[in-house]
Amino acid sequence: MNGVRILVIATFFVFVLMTPVVVASGNDSYYIFDNELQVNEGITIETSIHIEVVEVKRIPLERAKFRITSYQRPERMITVFKEDGPQANRYETYSGASIYLDVIGVYSDSVQFRVSGPSNWRVTDYYDVDPEEGGGEVDEAVTVPKLKITRTLDISSVQQGQTAKVTFKIKNDGNGTASEIELDEPTIKGAYREGCPTTLDDIAAGATERVSYDLKIVDVEPGTYELNPTLLNYKSESGTSYSSESSSNVLVIVAEEVLAPELEIKLTIESDDDVIICGERFSVTVRIDNTGNATTGRITVKSHLPDDVRVAGGEIDPVYESIKPGDYEEYEVTMIAYEPGKHVIKMDVLWADEEASASAEFWAERSGFDKYYIYILAAIPIVLILLWLIKRRREYSF
Amino acid sequence: MLNILILGLGQCGNRVLDAVNHEAFGSGGTFAKYYSRQKFPASVKTIAINTAINDLKGLTDTRAKDRFHVPHLHGVGANRALGKKVFDDNKEQIMSEIDKRGSFELIFIITSAAGGSGSSFAPLLVKELKKAYNAQIICIAVLPFREEGSIFLQNTAFCIRELVAESPNGILLVDNQYLKKYAGDIKSAYDKINISVARRVLFLIEALNSEMLMVTDLGDLKTVMNGGIGIGTMGYYEAGKDGTIKSAILGSFKPSGLLFPANVYNEGARAMLIIKGDKKYLDLDLITKTVEELSTDVGQVFKGVLIKKGRPKVLSLFTLNSVPELENLYAAAADAIRFEMDKREQSKKQLDDAFAHIDELEPIY
Ligand SMILES: Nc1nc2c(ncn2[C@@H]2O[C@H](COP(=O)(O)OP(=O)(O)O)[C@@H](O)[C@H]2O)c(=O)[nH]1
DSSP states (O other), rough: HHHHHHHHHHHHHHHHHHHHHHHHHHSSSSEEEEEEEETTTEEEEETTTEEEEEEOOOSSSEEEEEEEEEETTEEEEEEEOOOOOOOOEEEEESSOEEEEEEEEEEEEEEEEEEEOOOTOOOOOEEEEEEEEHHHHHHHHHHHOEEEEEEEESOEEEOEEEEEOOOOOOOESSSSSEEEEEEEEEOOOOTHHHHHHHSOOOOTTTEEEEEEEEEEEEEEEOSSSEOOOOOOEEOOOOTOOEEEEOOOEEEEEEEEEOOOOOEEEEEEOOOGGGGGTTTOEEEEEEEEEEEEEESSOOOOOEEEOOOEEEEESSSOOOOOOOOOTTTTTEEEEEEEEEOEEEEEEEEEHHHHHHHHEEEEEEEEEEEEHHHHHHHHHHHHHHHHHHHHHHHHHHHTTTT | EEEEEEEEHHHHHHHHHHHHHHHOOOOOOGGGGHOOOOOOOOEEEEEEESSSSHHHHOOOOOOOOGGGOOOOOOTTTHHHHHHHOOOOOHHHHHHHHHHOOOOOOOEEEEESSSSSSSHHHHHHHHHHHHHOOEEEEEEEEEEOOGGGGGHHHHHHHHHHHHHHHOOOOOOEEEEEHHHHGGSSSSHHHHHHHHHHHHHHHHHHHHHHHSTTTOOOHHHHHHHHHHHHSEEEEEEEEEEOOOHHHHHHHHHHHHHGGOOOOOHHHHHHHEEEEEEEGGGGOOOOHHHHHHHHHHHHHSEEEEEEEOOOOSOOEEEEEEEEEEEEOOOOHHHHHHHHHHHHHHHHHHHHHHHHHHHHHHTTTOOOO
């Protein structure tokens, strides 16, 4: 309870103290320093605060690294990004007054920046940093972490509604522990990250850390997406900021697969050239294939036969309880067609609210005997007459 | 119904019989036998008998089972002596073949008098049939063309004599020579003669079998055939468009319709007239009157009237008191025989003379 109160009071005081400064620097644009400095150049403010440009970088973001030392304070490295804003980078002096660093522009080996602070404060000295002196000082203390991040997805193609597991493998190739590791993971619109950390525990030099999260594809248009690189921001023990990024990944999102059985029915008439002899039996094989990806429920078959076609053997309209995907049912029916001509047999297979049908065609012809029946009938009297004539002739031939 | 047997002997007899069978089919022509039945006016059985199988084979309208072959190689030629022997040898078979066909009241024997088989069989058959059946037997004898040679003349002479000797109920003559006028060539003359004979025979049978008004019967036939010398012939006349029944009756006595040349008015002994035709033509009074007129010249005339569709047709059948033409034939035959005998004697003498050359000689080897 006391701690909380003290913190509130402290925050209050800070607020009260800072307010005129902020107003002064914000509204009056009171800058203690507003100029360009080369790398390894420094300024002294009020004879006790030293600000040196350690390095400038323009890629990937324009930034400059400053070393700030002052009375009764440890040396601090501060990296200021161009876009950070005028009050983002604060440095508190021993007296309690703060100065703010704001980078205006970064060039190949110089940086234009502003230092704002108490309005009575002045730059008291410009100086060049002796690299030996500065470097020597730093050498003993600085250890550098170097994180290498690789991102892998367990599948390259995800269906709508499915989840891809994204794994980061982060290895510290440097010689110092990486701390304050921030992980900035981009995402795809319509996909949600589940359990994706934004900060990571410190990674000691040489250690490898694996972190993973689930990328849930909820409502992403099917297509090929590029997953932008993951950005890692971290610091060395000395407080220097570093960053690294992974390579980008490609993720294909396919339409959601609907699970449903699909039946196909096929009729095969066993005959030569699909010609059937009237009155003779022929067999028809019916095959029902489940070409879908789910097991069916109850299946019924309904046949449509021409009027003169009768079933002579076998069940023509069987019922099946189910057919597994990729599986099939087959049965044979014996039929007889009585009239000559073209016939079409149609069969429907019904399941759930769906149906499929197939039809088969065949020609029925009268048998050899049937075909010539009429001629035989006509020939009988002729033959009888002939026989009669022959008989008569024989009666009269001696 | 009358039971009638018609026998055709030898080639001539066979062929006339075949014509009878053909005519019995009616107007159907050659092919009638394939679809029609013979319509005999009575119960008629026919048998063609021959020693020459080729003659039997040549027949067309006689059933095969009604053709009886008397086996003798190549026939008998014109040799009546051989013919008689062959008949004797086969008498039983011939008679049993006839017997198979039942019993008869009237038998016709048709034969040529000139040939070998028929002319030799006929008299012998008359004898056998008389023994076996109580039937009237009428022989129809065909006389040869005179130019056919002396053997045919001889045969005819002897055949007729033998026939008369066996005394059938009658002999009706058909004279090829006389009927030669029918056609130019022999073949068609034969056909015409055969058909004429056949039609007359069938007409006669019809009349005998009918039960119509003014019918003639077997008794009448017998009486007619008994007249004169028992030899006669037949005449026929078919009335023209406007002909009266009288002219038709008289027409049937005219020489043009006769099968043998005779002068009925002079030589006729008895006659039978059969008149057939539509009722409208048949004026019975006129018929009776005409017949009565004829009777004064011809002698007894029997008449029968058949009412049948068509124009009046008249068949006349009669016996003669004298047969001058037959006498002529006999004279010619005698001449021929004598000539043959002389020739043979002469030839024999010539041969003997020739042989005389080697009398009392022996062959030397
Ligand atoms: N009318 C007529 N006479 C025939 C016929 N065939 C042969 N002739 C005559 O019959 C005589 C010969 O007798 P044929 O019957 O042939 O001898 P056969 O067979 O030995 O009795 C000859 O006078 C022929 O002119 C015929 O078809 N019709």
